[in-house]
Amino acid sequence: MSYPADSKPLTILIAADTYPPNVNGAAQFGYRLAKGMSGRGHEVHVLAPRASNGRSYTEPGGDWTVHRLRSHSVPTHDYWRICLPWEIKRDISLLFDRVQPDVVHIQCHYMVGEYTLYEAVKRGIRVVATNHFMPENLNPFLPFPAWLKRIVAKNSWKDMGKVMSKAAAVTTPTPLAAKAMHDHAFLREVLPVSNGIDSAAYELQPGEVIEPHEHPTVLFVGRLAEEKHIDVLIDAVAKTPEHLRVHLEVVGGGEVKPALQAQAARLGIGDRVVFRGLIDDDELRKSYIRASVFCQPGTAELQSLVTLEAMSASTPVLLANAMALPHLVSDGENGYLFTPGDSDELGRRITEILELSQEDRQKMGAASRELVGKHDITATLATFEGLYYGTLRADLDAGSFTPEAAREPSGTAFSG
Structure with a gap:
């Protein structure tokens, strides 16, 4: 007590x-x-x-x-x-x-x-x-x-x-x-x-093995709503170099999902964008751990619990420079901020992180985990x-x- x-x-x-x-x-x-x-x-x-x-x-x-x-x-x-x-x-x-x-x-x-x-x-x-x-x-x-x-x-x-x-x-x-x-x-x-947040709940446990995705994967988690600007993220993924074969995993449901699916198909990346809908907590934890980078392009976030969860799983982050999201980024250490709505800049940042060595990406992820400790x-x-x-x-x-x-x-x- x-x-x-x-x-x-x-x-x-x-x-x-x-x-x-x-x-x-x-x-x-x-x-x-x-x-x-x-x-x-x-x-x-x-x-x-x-x-x-x-x-x-x-x-x-x-x-x-x-x-x-x-x-x-x-x-x-x-x-x-x-x-x-x-x-x-x-x-x-x-x-x-x-x-x-x-x-x-x-x-x-x-x-x-x-x-x-x-x-x-x-x-x-x-x-x-x-x-x-x-x-x-x-x-x-x-x-x-x-x-x-x-x-x-x-x-x-x-x-x-x-x-x-x-x-x-x-x-x-x-x-x-x-x-x-x-x-x-x-x-x-x-x-x-x-x-x-209970940061320890999102860490790999001793002896636990969770295999990464076959391709580098950007993760978004949240409501599929207009103010989340997931369309900007889809545009950005389409602008990454073809040789990287960047995939996007979208977790959540909402009213703009059909429009986002149509957008991915129109851009020719429908086979690289997976809409998982609502998943349970165990599957969500695994998604955070498997992701190469987490992105929150929303512009109306008072804090963003999903970003804290991703950081707890030692994942680099790319966040819109809007509302409270800048508080969660030490630029260049655990990820980057990008100009809201700018898919060109976001695409460049995704490419920059994914072209890092595995060791450097792990350092970024470790910085995320350290920064989230104050929460x-x-x-x-x-x-x-x-x-x-x-x-x-x-x-x-x-x-x-x-x-x-x-x-x-x-x-x-x-x-x-």
């Missing part, structure tokens, strides 16, 4: 607008947070939308308890679900009566996070708020003109500030994201806390535990972003 000697274990309610079986960084963080806090001796409850139609209910079994709220599908997204306030407010209140949480940790300022926070504040329960989203993440799913999307984004930032300002502590995965929240949501103090999940869990108890003050003890800092040089139903 890791809680302070003079404090009891906590009952923690984690409210998330996306959670497994959804596949994205925020959903995975919510799962790992629940698993980590349960492992540290706390009673953990997760509140999230259900993945299908029906009433709110509580899932049976599990090392922690997952409660699912009534939700509705979104026509522009293959798995995202929304919860309507008038359908969930009473269910959330009933769940508070039943669970009696000591602390609430919301993962978003949208419906589930917002109304869980309001209920906690009304009852005088401590709230920690974490933001995993940029309003721009919604753009591909909004059938609006650009000017209207800008209005939606501005209002989303405004709502974020209104909701999260009521929390005792506000966090986000990176300093850059914290600055964006200060500038656009007008939140004065935001603590950067890495999503964290250890143990430190992340300890930080959130301190915020839950109130023994860690986000404004003084943990280096939160402030405007002053920016100037420094450095199955049972639970409702009726």
Whole structure:
């Protein structure tokens, strides 16, 4: 047990607008947070939308308890679900009566996070708020003109500030994201806390042998969505020298998959681009280890857990020079940044890494593994535990972003 000697274990309610079986960084963080806090001796409850139609209910079994709220599908997204306030407010209140949480940790300022926070504040329960989203993440799913999307984004930032300002502590995965929240949501103090990762889980184990691919392979893992710019990566692979026979492995599902498949065929590399869809954790780990280089061309990443996973597997990385991705690259040591959208530059960087000797590529991979050490999940869990108890003050003890800092040089139903 890791809680302070003079404090009891906590009952923690984690409210998330996306959670497994959804596949994205925020959903995975919510799962790992629940698993980590349960492992540290706390009673953990997760509140999230259900993945299908029906009433709110509580899932049976599990090392922690997952409660699912009534939700509705979104026509522009293959798995995202929304919860309507008038359908969930009473269910959330009933769940508070039943669970009696000591602390609430919301993962978003949208419906589930917002109304869980309001209920906690009304009852005088401590709230920690974490933001995993940029309003721009919604753009591909909004059938609006650009000017209207800008209005939606501005209002989303405004709502974020209104909701999260009521929390005792506000966090986000990176300093850059914290600055964006200060500038656009007008939140004065935001603590950067890495999503964290169990790096050892992605390493080769003693005696384990995983054969590399027959051909040099670039790996992408993530949602096949517009803001990930996988089309740029496909273009880049097509521009690498023919003698290298560069292959691309794409792991994940999403709405742009048919267009990406058509693009690969049109460029004449359909036989070198493999779309694997969703795979289990064991297969994903092997993909990271087998890959010659990992690429994240996305431009709306608040941290990129998949990049941390690839680095944990000692894989060189090529990342778009956008949002939080530059924090994960020591240029020339564990990989390179490239100009977002520039397939020519990306193609040259892929070629540069793949033409290195095996020894030099291994050095790059080892540098990735060393750099990821500061994102250890143990430190992340300890930080959130301190915020839950109130023994860690986000404004003084943990280096939160402030405007002053920016100037420094450095199955049972639970409702009726």
